[in-house]
Amino acid sequence: MRLLVTGGAGFIGANFVHSTVRDHPEDVVTVVDALTYAGSRESLRGVEDSIELVEGDIADVDVIDPLVAAADAVVHFAAETHVDNALADPRPFLHSNVTGTFAVLEAVRRHGVRLHHVSTDEVYGDLELDGPTRFTEATPYNPSSPYSATKAAADMLVRAWVRSFCVHATISNCSNNFGPYQHIEKFIPRQITNILTGRRPKLYGTGANVRDWIHVDDHNSAVRAILERGEAGRTYLIGADNEQSNLAVLQSLLAIMGRDPDDFDHVTDRSGHDLRYAIDPSTLRDELGWTPARTDFTEALRETVEWYRTHPDWWAPLKDATESSYSKRGQ
Numbered sequence: 001m002r003l004l005v006t007g008g009a010g011f012i013g014a015n016f017v018h019s020t021v022r023d024h025p026e027d028v029v030t031v032v033d034a035l036t037y038a039g040s041r042e043s044l045r046g047v048e049d050s051i052e053l054v055e056g057d058i059a060d061v062d063v064i065d066p067l068v069a070a071a072d073a074v075v076h077f078a079a080e081t082h083v084d085n086a087l088a089d090p091r092p093f094l095h096s097n098v099t100g101t102f103a104v105l106e107a108v109r110r111h112g113v114r115l116h117h118v119s120t121d122e123v124y125g126d127l128e129l130d131g132p133t134r135f136t137e138a139t140p141y142n143p144s145s146p147y148s149a150t151k152a153a154a155d156m157l158v159r160a161w162v163r164s165f166c167v168h169a170t171i172s173n174c175s176n177n178f179g180p181y182q183h184i185e186k187f188i189p190r191q192i193t194n195i196l197t198g199r200r201p202k203l204y205g206t207g208a209n210v211r212d213w214i215h216v217d218d219h220n221s222a223v224r225a226i227l228e229r230g231e232a233g234r235t236y237l238i239g240a241d242n243e244q245s246n247l248a249v250l251q252s253l254l255a256i257m258g259r260d261p262d263d264f265d266h267v268t269d270r271s272g273h274d275l276r277y278a279i280d281p282s283t284l285r286d287e288l289g290w291t292p293a294r295t296d297f298t299e300a301l302r303e304t305v306e307w308y309r310t311h312p313d314w315w316a317p318l319k320d321a322t323e324s325s326y327s328k329r330g331q
Contacts (some may be wrong), residue, residue, distance in 0.1 A: 004074045020224075030052045068113050123148050211246070214292065
């Protein structure tokens, strides 16, 4: 395929590009990325000679239209994603997640190109901490942050373009990702790099909030399965049946890195912090035959720690500014 990957220099997108170049050398890959603070050329190091990288804003029709016209399929990762940033300033989230998705949809409509739209389980709101319920494709949307509200809006645009204009599109809503190239503002890499730089890890509130963690490689293998075998107009939920509280994740990291289980600071909780996310991925598994490969969470965390330990050139230039921003918020 001739693949256009939006946001392909960001965390999940860059990992998708790496796996595509490795596992599908027959594909021709073009990446379009605005290269904001969350995306970098360095995340594509090692594959830069195998792809074309275009620096540009997906909301700019003059940028996105010719790129879509030259593609067989678009995998749409590009988005602003950090909840804390959305609480501080929602405007960039509206621009990238809503206006940007609209521009992509119009381009694939004009040129009859296949689209896969990558979204999040946060569009469903949250669940009771101790309840048996999990998110399914039929769960009503109930976003609780500016970030999740803009992703919900993007999902609804995709659904409307499928129904109104017969755009050949699929959607996936995935649980929390971790792995290489994740910006150090996010929970797991922040704690790892805090320890590596002699800082104490930080935990929002009591750490009771639960997330359904999945390794980025498993997320991207599911995206590839949906791209190849998914039914147009369908939504697929991607998860690894791996619910962990923030406290449990942090204590696993502390154990891996040889620190005491209470060697961290409690900090001000996030405003409107969702309690629990949990994915039911049975449709994806039953219909497309996908299953996660990275099912040993501790081992996958250990590999992630080692990646950050051996790639300080990638994250160290970001660390002081990231921690300064958190400090101003009391976090």
